[in-house]
Structure formats: C-alpha cells, structure tokens
Amino acid sequence: MKLLLGLFKSPSFLVGIGLFSATVLLALGAPLFFHVDPYTRVGLPFLPPSSAHWLGTDHMGVDMFSMLVTGLRSSLEVGLVAGTVATLAGTLIGVYGGFKGGLVDDVLTAATNLFLVIPSLIVLILLSSSLEHGRSLFLIALIIGCTTWTWSARAVRAQSASLRGRDHVNLARINGYGTFGIVVLHILPYLLSYIFMVFILQTATGILAEASISMLGLGPYDSVSLGKILNEAIRNEALTDGAWWAFAPAMFLVTVIAFALFVINTSMEGVFNPRLRK
Amino acid sequence: MLRNHPTLRHMVGRMGWYLLTFLVAVTINFFLPRLGDANPVDTMMAKVSGSLDSQSAKDKEEAYLKEFGLVEVDSDGTLQRDAAGKPIRTSLASQFGRYLAKSLRGDLGTSILQHPKRVSEIIKTALPWTLALQLPTIVLGWIAGNLLGALAAYRRGVFDRVFYPLALLASAVPAFCVGILLVYLFGIRLEWFPAVGGYDDGMVPSWSWGFLESASYYYVLPFLSIFLIVVGGQAIGMRSMCIYELGTDYVKYAKLLGIRESKILLYMFRNAMLPQLTGLALALGTMVGGALITEMIFSYPGLGMAVLTAIQGNDYPLITGCTLLVTTCVLVANFSVDVLIGFLDPRIRAAHAGGAA
Numbered sequence: 001m002k003l004l005l006g007l008f009k010s011p012s013f014l015v016g017i018g019l020f021s022a023t024v025l026l027a028l029g030a031p032l033f034f035h036v037d038p039y040t041r042v043g044l045p046f047l048p049p050s051s052a053h054w055l056g057t058d059h060m061g062v063d064m065f066s067m068l069v070t071g072l073r074s075s076l077e078v079g080l081v082a083g084t085v086a087t088l089a090g091t092l093i094g095v096y097g098g099f100k101g102g103l104v105d106d107v108l109t110a111a112t113n114l115f116l117v118i119p120s121l122i123v124l125i126l127l128s129s130s131l132e133h134g135r136s137l138f139l140i141a142l143i144i145g146c147t148t149w150t151w152s153a154r155a156v157r158a159q160s161a162s163l164r165g166r167d168h169v170n171l172a173r174i175n176g177y178g179t180f181g182i183v184v185l186h187i188l189p190y191l192l193s194y195i196f197m198v199f200i201l202q203t204a205t206g207i208l209a210e211a212s213i214s215m216l217g218l219g220p221y222d223s224v225s226l227g228k229i230l231n232e233a234i235r236n237e238a239l240t241d242g243a244w245w246a247f248a249p250a251m252f253l254v255t256v257i258a259f260a261l262f263v264i265n266t267s268m269e270g271v272f273n274p275r276l277r278k
Numbered sequence: 279m280l281r282n283h284p285t286l287r288h289m290v291g292r293m294g295w296y297l298l299t300f301l302v303a304v305t306i307n308f309f310l311p312r313l314g315d316a317n318p319v320d321t322m323m324a325k326v327s328g329s330l331d332s333q334s335a336k337d338k339e340e341a342y343l344k345e346f347g348l349v350e351v352d353s354d355g356t357l358q359r360d361a362a363g364k365p366i367r368t369s370l371a372s373q374f375g376r377y378l379a380k381s382l383r384g385d386l387g388t389s390i391l392q393h394p395k396r397v398s399e400i401i402k403t404a405l406p407w408t409l410a411l412q413l414p415t416i417v418l419g420w421i422a423g424n425l426l427g428a429l430a431a432y433r434r435g436v437f438d439r440v441f442y443p444l445a446l447l448a449s450a451v452p453a454f455c456v457g458i459l460l461v462y463l464f465g466i467r468l469e470w471f472p473a474v475g476g477y478d479d480g481m482v483p484s485w486s487w488g489f490l491e492s493a494s495y496y497y498v499l500p501f502l503s504i505f506l507i508v509v510g511g512q513a514i515g516m517r518s519m520c521i522y523e524l525g526t527d528y529v530k531y532a533k534l535l536g537i538r539e540s541k542i543l544l545y546m547f548r549n550a551m552l553p554q555l556t557g558l559a560l561a562l563g564t565m566v567g568g569a570l571i572t573e574m575i576f577s578y579p580g581l582g583m584a585v586l587t588a589i590q591g592n593d594y595p596l597i598t599g600c601t602l603l604v605t606t607c608v609l610v611a612n613f614s615v616d617v618l619i620g621f622l623d624p625r626i627r628a629a630h631a632g633g634a635a
Binding site: 251 | 295298299302303306307310311312313446447449450451452453454455458459461462466467473514559560562563564566567568570571574575585586589590592594597598601604605608609612
C-alpha cells in the first residue's frame with residue numbers, strides 16, 4: 001500500500017498515467033459527445049482541418065477525427081489482448097521453468113532464447129500474409145501475443161528462479177504442497193508487481209506491432225486502426241500532397257500511447273526496485 | 279584441442295546452438311505460409327487464366343505446379359498422373375525436404391510478380407542496400423548510445439534531466455513515425471534531402487563517383503531515422519546499468535583509494551558494457567525489423583522494399599525468400615556478437631576453462 005502511494009508521488013508516473021488515461025478517455029468518451037462515423041464520405045478528399053471537420057478528411061473524404069477515434073479504440077484493444085496473451089504465456093513458461101529448474105528449465109529457456117533471436121516481425125509477416133482471408137482485429141491481436149511473449153518469459157524466469165531456493169518456498173515444499181500450490185501461493189504473490197510491469201510493456205509492444213504490421217498492408221480487414229490510417233495515408237500520397245492531417249494525428253497518438261506506457265513502466269521500476277531509488 | 283581453448287569451446291558451443299536456431303527458422307519459414315489456403319499456383323492462374331481457353335489453362339496450371347514443386351515428377355521431367363489423369367500432389371513432408379535441400383544451395387524459387395525472375399536474383403540486388411544501410415547505422419548507434427548513456431549516469435544533473443526524457447521519447451517513438459516525420463519535414467517541406475529512393479532516377483548502380491555521391495545524398499534521412507531510435511534505446515539501458523555500477527563496492531573502494539575519476543569511469547564503462555553487448559545480441563531482431571519498415575517508408579531499394587512489394591502482390595516465394603535471408607543475417611550478426619563477448623568477457627573464458635578441468 002505504501003508502495004502504491006509512493007507511486008503517486010513520482011512525477012513521471014503521474015505524467016505517464018495522465019497521458020494514457022487521456023487517450024483512453026478520447027477513445028471511449030468521444031463517441032458520447034460527437035457523431036463518430038468512420039464509414040461515410042462527408043466531403044471532398046483531403047480537405048484541410050476546419051470547424052466542421054476538426055482534422056479534415058482522408059483520401060476518401062471521410063472525417064479524419066472519426067477515423068482517428070475508431071482507430072485509437074482498435075489499437076488499444078489490440079494492445080490489451082496481445083498484452084494479456086503475451087504476459088500469460090510468458091509468465092506461465094517463465095515461472096514454471098524458473099521454479100522447476102533442471103532439464104525442464106533448460107529446454108524452456110532454450111526455446112525462449114531461440115524465438116527471441118528470430119525477429120518477431122518476420123514471424124508476424126509470414127503468419128499474417130498466409131491468413132489472407134479472415135484477418136480480423138482479434139486474430140491479429142492473438143498472433144501478436146503469440147509472437148512477443150519471449151521477453152516476458154525471459155524476465156519472469158530470472159525472477160522466479162531467484163525465489164526457488166528461498167526458505168518459505170522450501171517450507172511449503174516440506175509441508176507437502178505440490179508445484180501448483182507453491183507457484184500460486186508462494187511465488188506468484190512475490191512477482192505480481194513485476195508481472196504487472198511486464199504486462200504494461202507487452203501492451204505497448206502489442207500496439208506498436210499492430211501499427212507496424214498494418215503499415216505493411218497486413219492490417220485487419222474488419223476495422224480501422226492507427227497503423228491502417230498511416231498505411232492508407234502513405235499509399236494515397238498524403239505525404240507528397242502535404243496533407244499532414246491525414247497521418248500526423250495518428251502518428252502522434254501511437255507515440256503518445258507508447259511513450260506513456262514506457263514512462264509508467266520505468267517509474268514503477270524506480271519505485272519497486274530499491275536499488276534505483278535515490 | 280578444444281580442452282585448452284576456452285574461447286574456442288565457447289564459439290563451437292554457440293555455433294551448434296545457432297545451427298539449431300537456423301533449422302527452426304527454416305522450418306517456420308516453410309510451414310507458416312502453408313498454413314493458410316493461399317497457393318502460389320492459384321495466384322498465378324488468377325493472373326493469366328482470363329485470356330486462355332480451358333485446355334491451355336490446364337496446361338499452364340500443370341506447368342506452374344511443376345515449377346513450384348507441388349506435384350510428383352518423373353526423372354525425365356514428365357508429370358506422374360493417377361488413374362483419373364490428374365497430376366499426383368507431392369506430400370508436404372517431401373516438399374519440405376526438397377525446400378531444405380534447395381535453400382541450402384541458395385535456390386529460393388521463382389518470383390510470382392516478376393515471373394521468370396529468380397528470387398535469389400532479386401535478393402542479390404536488394405541485399406547490399408540493406409547491409410549498407412543497417413550495419414553501420416546499428417553499430418554507430420550502439421556506440422553513441424552507450425557513450426551518452428554512461429555520461430548521463432555519471433554526470434546526472436542538468437545533462438541527465440534533459441537527456442533522459444529525450445532518450446525515452448526516442449526509444450518510444452515507433453520506427454516508422456520517425457521515418458514519416460523526416461520524409462515530410464526534410465524531404466517534402468524543406469526539400470533539403472530527397473524524400474524517397476536510394477539514388478537519382480535514371481542512374482544505374484555502379485562504383486562510379488557520381489553514383490556514390492547521389493547514393494550518399496539519399497542515405498542521410500534513412501540513416502538518421504534508424505540511428506536516432508537505436509541511440510535512444512541503448513542510452514536508456516546503459517544509463518540504468520551505470521547507475522547500478524556506480525553504487526557497487528568496487529567503485530566506492532576505488533573512490534576511497536583516491537583513484538582518478540577518469541580511471542573509475544573506465545572501469546565502470548567496461549563492466550556495464552558487457553551486459554549491453556548481450557542486450558544488443560537479443561535486441562538485434564527487433565532493430566532489424568524496425569529498420570526494414572524504415573526502408574519501406576523511404577522506398578529504399580533494399581530488402582524492406584522487396585518484402586513490401588511482395589506482400590502487396592501476394593508473391594509468396596519472394597516473401598519467404600526475403601524473410602529467410604533477414605533471419606539468417608540476424609543470426610549471423612548475433613553469432614558475431616556472441617563470439618565477441620567470448621573474447622571480451624573473462625567470466626565466460628573462466629567458466630569454460632573450469633568446465634574443462
């Protein structure tokens with residue numbers, strides 16, 4: 001509890017959480033106050049920002065602000081789903097390997113390192129390009145989660161291995177707890193803050209991965225996302241036409257979300273890790 | 279012989295591990311694209327079938343099936359047919375066997391988009407551009423990032439307070455955003471540098487002075503956009519590494535002994551750098567991925583652009599050829615970093631020497 005209070009005293013944490021809440025509010029709150037419609041043409045293509053269309057229109061003449069709000073919501077969804085999947089997979093593999101040790105640990109660590117070295121963007125490209133039909137937002141999020149878990153597995157394993165030899169774990173073992181009981185009752189509680197930090201990073205990674213893969217034209221067919229807005233803007237020469245409103249806001253939002261999540265992560269590290277405290 | 283050479287032992291061990299990784303990568307590269315229902319022959323047929331009658335369409339399809347190795351062929355090159363006269367499909371397992379054998383020989387198949395052209399030919403013209411862009415950029419970015427990070431940790435104060443948020447921002451900004459921003463600002467608005475491409479239109483790549491001049495002019499923006507991100511990411515890691523090292527006993531002891539600051543800084547730098555080198559080995563895959571996207575934004579004539587056009591045209595042989603090559607390059611780079619660590623880190627030498635005794 002004291003630690004949580006300490007978190008709210010850290011200025012960088014406040015900046016991060018403030019920025020992130022602002023984007024979430026924009027994604028969820030904007031449809032309540034404005035008419036958000038990313039599918040109908042409302043004017044000529046690439047109209048500059050005006051009082052009627054705050055961020056102008058895109059190459060089809062669709063209101064950019066509507067596109068942006070919808071895209072933001074999809075990107076946040078992808079981030080959360082991919083982050084959850086990656087954190088779950090990474091935590092399971094990491095905690096189990098780190099706690100068990102021996103051959104199981106060796107095999108799991110080798111597998112983790114192996115997939116860490118193979119660029120995940122490459123695996124993403126291969127998977128998404130083979131799923132030409134039915135590449136939904138949710139499926140993309142799942143795929144991203146399944147290709148980015150390696151970092152969390154590695155990080156969680158190191159933490160869990162350091163707990164393996166602790167007295168309270170040995171005591172639980174003597175008292176006859178099984179692997180599952182020990183992991184859930186005596187190891188996971190110690191790692192919770194750490195796993196939460198991992199989750200934040202994985203969410204950021206998920207949002208960035210979706211944006212990258214959509215930039216390549218491998219985005220979801222069923223919704224607008226920030227990466228897809230960028231892809232369409234570039235494909236339709238918004239850059240050379242000087243239509244900055246077609247790509248700058250989406251770029252700004254991706255950057256703000258990623259930056260906010262990174263800042264939250266580092267500030268939590270500063271609070272939870274006494275070594276970094278000054 | 280291996281017994282007495284701990285560094286060599288380390289190298290051989292790592293080489294075995296990377297061979298295993300390579301095999302897994304090749305397997306992924308073969309099976310993932312075949313998960314879906316996409317089939318190169320269907321894509322090809324969709325392109326040409328409109329202008330053909332049914333008999334010649336069938337002939338064409340069989341020729342393509344043969345070319346992409348999807349059907350069984352006799353030793354003299356004729357198709358094997360079943361009782362109904364249909365060509366016999368090759369099983370996935372033996373397709374994989376053939377794919378392995380061919381890949382090792384450097385034969386990556388035929389491109390669909392640029393049909394009779396070999397994938398290896400396309401890659402051969404693209405690879406030098408990617409290597410020339412990414413290798414120096416990542417190495418220089420790594421060096422600059424580490425120096426700046428160590429400086430920020432050591433100086434603290436104003437320098438750190440200005441530098442750290444900037445570095446954090448640089449590492450958080452997605453690679454493609456920096457690329458788009460630079461293209462728009464310096465390429466299109468200010469027109470200081472050419473926005474897209476690798477050299478002037480109408481020039482033919484050669485080692486002539488004029489061509490190199492043009493190419494280096496086009497090099498500036500893509501270089502900057504990858505460089506900035508690598509510097510940011512590395513500086514943050516190095517900074518926290520050095521803050522940790524500054525609190526250790528050996529630094530305190532050295533300070534008590536009154537050893538010169540610059541000397542302490544050198545000790546600290548050396549100790550903090552090794553984990554950073556390991557970090558580089560692990561992050562290379564992500565870096566190369568980001569740099570590929572940068573290449574696409576700048577329409578740089580490297581592998582990134584080849585992948586992008588291949589994706590847009592559903593050119594599977596070209597996609598898998600490029601991905602296989604990128605993975606191989608990343609693995610080779612990783613291996614080199616690992617070997618370097620073996621030479622630099624006395625602990626690894628000691629561990630292997632101890633194991634041999």
